[in-house]
Amino acid sequence: MNISNCINKSIFSLGLFSLLLIFQSKAQESNSYYETIVETMDLDILEVNLQQHVDFGSKEPGTEALVNSFNWIKSSYEEWGYEDISIDTFSYSGNECYNLIITKTGTHYPNKYVIIDGHYDTRNGPGANDNGTGTAIVMEIARMLKDIDTQYSVRFIHFSAEEVGLVGSNHYVNHVVVPESHNIKLVFNIDAVGGVNGMTNDIIVCERDESAPNSNNAASAAITDTLSNLMELYSSLNTEISYAYATDYVPFMEEGYVITGLYEYNETPYAHTPNDNIEHMDMEYFKEVAKGSLGASLYFTGAYESTGVEDIEEKELLSIYPNPVTHVLNVKITNTDHAQQLKIINQQGQTIMIEEIKMNTKIDFSQLPNGLYFLVMETENGEKLVRKINKIG
Ligand SMILES: [Zn+2]
Missing domain, CATH: 2.60.40.3080 (Immunoglobulin-like)
Structure with missing residues (x-):
């Protein structure tokens, strides 16, 4: 080890150390401001948005349903007053597909991003659970965060063409994130969190990166422990930690970014079928996941009550x-x-x-x-x- 390596290493460990301090100090305790926001979340809007997503039908690349769904999500953000909306266009099997990216600028760390994402395309059915649930939750988090100050910048991303092989997220990571060297604090992915009607749905799975490269795995494990704490603080659910696979965080984790994610514990038997509809889900479970996700997002983004004097x-x-x-x-x-x-x-x-x-x-x-x-x-x-x-x- 030469001297410059040594200095870099000590700077790195310092950064990690102060990061750990922050996570340990805050994740254990509930924040009354966050609690208030979670309590005022509009569970009816969540349900209406899920229903709307379902009503478009089977959203596969090349379908009108996918385009209609995209236009609806985009106009919802415009309606809530978001202005920084960008589209990452790519082609799959000769069909144009669109990732939708909405940016909210942070007050303290405008160049560091928390990504909150879920795919909106579906396969062989309306995809109420997979991934109407993630779509509606990401939208509702964004609607709730619209007028709340966050220390970190936030990117709400609705990926397309996930079901055909993570094509949208791969495109975004390889054509936008990596070439532009985005500084990403973490990626929080929500996919298929609807539960199964008729079963006891009281556990949500928090997913961490356990695959190569390994350099980002410890940070992913730490952030996933934090996610697990937050889900239990802001919802009635229990949590289980498992490994991340097969959804849109994968292209990020392969590039060394820090990821975490949510997935249902009881897995729907109707995924990728015409029967992935709301009747086969557990609506109460879905709403609890939404509450926990909002609480976690408030924490991850460094949301705070802006009295104007707090910082001083x-x-x-x-x-x-x-x-x-x-x-x-x-x-x-x-x-x-x-x-x-x-x-x-x-x-x-x-x-x-x-x-x-x-x-x-x-x-x-x-x-x-x-x-x-x-x-x-x-x-x-x-x-x-x-x-x-x-x-x-
Ligand atoms: Zn999915």
Whole structure:
């Protein structure tokens, strides 16, 4: 290992470490703002949209049903006020097909994207479960998020020609994502989440990447654990973790992107038949999946209640100086009401100091080796404020 490798590696592990901190600190606890949004989700619109998707008929490449379905999804977004709508056109067996991409710009990380997707084409039937369910859920998440600020940019994507071999998602990844080097935080795919009428449907499968390349598998496993937590927080469902396969996240994971996804636990026996209709689904299960998916999407996109003062408050709540530090680091906390603990953590993730909470704290760094450290303040609702400290001298 040469020096530049060594530096890159430590930067990488730092990034991963702070990422893990954020996920661990927030995924465990329910967020009352997100709860309110999930509770106000319109389950009737969800049902109407599912029915509309079904009513177009069998949506295979080359059919009028597929084109009509595309036009309906697109005009729904326009109606909700989305303006950044793009179409990724490709050809399958001599038929023009269209992926629909709707972008919502993030407030803090406009160039980093959370993709929330589901395919809208079907095979040999109306595809209520596969994938009217995913289509209606992605649409409803988008409708709910329209006027909510998200820290990350979001791309809602409705892929076409999934059923004939992931043709739409392959085209998008290879002709748009890779050539344009998109910075993607994660891909959240929803496919066939309708359950089976007459069975007990109370488990949703959360899917993680377990295939080559392996470089992105740990991140996919972490995000899928988070998805599982969130589904249980915001719906009445239990979860099971399984491996990802055979749907639109595959072209992304093959290119090293981080993916997760949802799939029903009881698998419909009517997939890809004319009987994949609403009667054979479990509507209550579908609605619970939708609630959990919305809660997860709020979390993944960094949605927040925009009071306009939140960011400033957060920044001022915990301040440190000087940074870089050689001898003594001053830590100032403007409001100690909800603070529980102050910790210094080294690059290996080990806690090396714990300080009690005071408005002003002086921490002696003079004996510590040079390098990066983290100051972590935990609050009683499980949130963690993190500041990076550079020890020099
Ligand atoms: Zn499908």
